[in-house]
Amino acid sequence: MKLIATDLDGTLLNEKSEVSSKNILAIRKAQESGIEVVIATGRSYEAAKKPLMEAGLSCPIICVNGSLVYLKSGEIIRTIPLDKESCRKIQLACESEHMYFEIYTSNGGYSVNRDKFIHVLINMMKSHFPNVETDVLKERIQQRFQDEKIQATDDFDVIFNNPNIDVYKFLAFSLEDVTLHRVREQLKDEQDLAITSSGHLNLEINHRDANKGAALSFYANRLGIELEDVMALGDNFNDYSMLEIAGFSVAMENADPAIKELCDFTTKKNSEHGVAFAIEKVLEGEFSKQTF
Known part of the structure; x- marks a missing residue:
């Protein structure tokens, strides 16, 4: 080896x-x-x-x-990186299903106001760590936002239109399998995308070569x-x-x-x-x- x-x-x-x-x-x-x-x-x-x-x-x-x-x-x-046209398609697909999502870029991470989605992330983590107290999970999530340098934004176009920022990944969450499936279906014909998952409550979307x-x-x-x-x-x-x-x-x-x-x-x-x-x-x- x-x-x-x-x-x-x-x-x-x-x-x-x-x-x-x-x-x-x-x-x-x-x-x-x-x-x-x-x-x-x-x-x-x-x-x-x-x-x-x-x-x-x-x-x-x-x-x-x-x-x-x-x-x-x-x-x-x-x-x-992802191309900007693909980014907009992914954004629209996630928003059409009211999914919380984050984007990973060369300038750190971005998401919409995350506070109302913390319960989704807590439930996701509970599936991995069922014996950990909710308050501890919430603390870990807040730490994760700091570690990933997640910034709040109301306008993703500002990021997508910035030639100095590359977008590498979308990470989208849902508690409903059917929601994840519908987003996959919307994007299944996009040949430049790779759609995978790091858990049963999320989707990870990258360039097909990434x-x-x-x-x-x-x-x-x-x-x-x-x-x-x-x-x-x-x-x-x-x-x-x-x-x-x-x-x-x-x-x-x-x-x-x-x-x-x-x-x-x-x-x-x-x-x-x-x-x-x-x-x-x-x-x-x-x-x-x-x-x-």
Whole structure:
């Protein structure tokens, strides 16, 4: 194994949105043995870097679902923005279904007044963290707005018409599956879009070439590493593209069943240091075509 790519939320990060001490140790051991470890996340660069810095880790970061690739130094080596016409189509589709949505840009994140949608985000997080108190979830959501630098706006056209701002991703939420389906249906014929999800209550919309798989392939090729020597770990559908191309694909025990079906292996839950467990198997030479 020469390269390991891991998702953050639901994968490397535990129920406290932290990198556990066991995961930290395993990543450091992999790096010391000469294995490149890269983060691949739907988060923005700033929000992805924060838990790594808190853990004392330094890794290249594929962020915003592959729209941007950063080296350890912070240098951007790949960028795939949405075109502005597509942005307006996505905006209209989301607004027609009264969905709360955010856009990730080169100038931070933007959303409409988010206060009335906080209950939607709380309910979304409750599905992932059923044992966490509502007040704690609300505090995490407020922190997330700060980490992602989400700014309020009443006029997205000002952003879309600004030639100095690139838009990389729309993240839209709904408590109703039928609403998510209707937005997908509205945009299904847009050939330049990739529509995926990092949870059953959201949609993530990027340029078709901005996905984790394409970005991971780009990065591996840059290092001269064959995909058969790459291990990828994830838990949800925005991880699908990289799990599909990696020589060794690993689903978390908490992953969506369809992701488990796709992958070669299933490791422990993110709350049980599943990334560390998989890395240890690699380092010990115990990787075989069976569930861990």
